[in-house]
Amino acid sequence: MDFTPTEEQEAARELAARIFADLATHERLRAAGSGTDTELWKALCAAGLPGAVEETGLLGLVLLLEEQGRVTAQVPFAASCVYGILAVARHGTEEQRARLLPGLRDGTTVVTGAFPEPGAVTSRDGRLSGAVEWVPWLRDATHVLVPDGNGTLWLVRTEDAARVDPVELTAPWSAGRLVLDGAPGERLGDGDGDGDGAGGDGAGGAARADVLAAARVAFAGLQAGVCAGSLARAVEYTSVREQFGRPLSTHQAVQLRAADAHMDTEAIRVTAYEAAWRFDEGLDVTGAALTAAWWASEAGKRVVHAGQHLHGGMGADLDHPVHRHFLWGRQLDAYLGCGSELLAELGDLLAEGELS
Template structure:
């Protein structure tokens, strides 16, 4: 097992880190509020980074998201990468790949997924002609929906449908989430959609499970970056802040709390890397994606709480940059399944594997 990033993956991550460090500053994030940073997204796309995922794979996306998480960059990279580029590349019909991938890779189209907390939403599909259908139902919260052009929607039977947000019968209502993302409520009334992959899939839920595992791994990579960025702020703060004539980081309790947060962050990172590497190399990655997601949910929550605690009263300041990491960490800990749900799914998968 060797999931050391390739030279191309490291180069893409290095370029992303440079762009995010220059453009995704606390002052700019404060000015954005809950808006998507369209200028940063355009810069990222001109650099070819979203499109590079077709070559660097899920591990390449995880590395990019880790850098995005360090600065809590408000761009739809995780959504477009997991639900758009990688989903269409892996499961789309040849015609769909030819038609959709250019826009998704050059940034002229933004994609997201209506996967809720990891359970299929209450969406019904009425069969149309060929691979077409009409969807009816509601998904209460879809991340980055208000800036998306394309939504990947699973129905109650776990079939995946591609839906344009400007199609008739599609209503998008902005909603507030814990993190300042441009999320929305998706209401569908006989909305026209096309099946991902074209013809009916003979195996049923396999594409659904694959895309969900990919998205959970991507979110874990993003959470690793959020935690790493938060911890870096805590290290800088405790080195500078004086208490009783000594820096905070001279106190053993502070050092131990920070060390625990570092180990949790590394656990999120390494499990995300392994799940992504296994997916890219064609190995079984389903339980590993659940493991990475569980660490992102449970350990991610511990890290952002610890970092806020280490900042003392500043951690409760809504305008302080570390509070944004706290909000992102809490949001990512709940998206696509909370810790208890993920652990239950992991246990069930292990039992099923042993039984077979």
């Protein structure tokens, strides 16, 4: 394994870091409230960063999402890249790639993913029915990627959905409740789309598993950035805040708490890197993606709690920048799934001998 970024990946990361640093400031995030920063999204797309993921792969996307997470920038970058660009590039037909990828690159097309429990959404004759209680960045999306009970992936235009109800989450992700009532869908990839997707484990399951693994890795990378940003703020604060005439950072208890948070953050990062590398190399990624998601969920909670606690009373200020990291960390924990659920899924795969 070699996680050293290529020149293209490093250049994209440096560019993303500059744009996020310039535009995702505390003042702008306060002004955005719970909505998306459309100016920042336009700047990222104008710089060609979503489109760069086609060349830099999932590992390149993880590097970009780390930079987003460091500043908790409110844009649908993760969702549109993993459920849109990567999904279409890997599983779309030649015609779909030619038609959809240009809009995904320039940001005029935004895709998010609604991956409920199997059977929650059914398809018949190319029309989908069911509901997904909350979908991140659904209010920004032009399309939503939805698997049916067979695992077949469908692109549904949000304007064709029966209803999109705004939902406020722990983090400001412009989420919504998706209600489908015979909504027309476009099957992603080859196939006539006329089958009944009421249940089962059809051939479409491989594509669903591929996109789900990529999503778990991408959002784990985002969590690595959120945790790194939270820890950086805590280190800065404890280095200048004094107690009994000494900086807080000189106290052993503070040092140990920060050290534990650093090790957790590195564990999230390295497991996300490994899973992304395996994905890009065409290796089996299922187990690595679950491992990265588990670390992001379990360790992520610990880190953002530590970041807030190390700020003392300031950590209780809802307007303090570190509080956003806390909210994002807890939201990513909820999105990836609790640790026990992820371990149970990983254990089932191990017991069935399906991991290499």
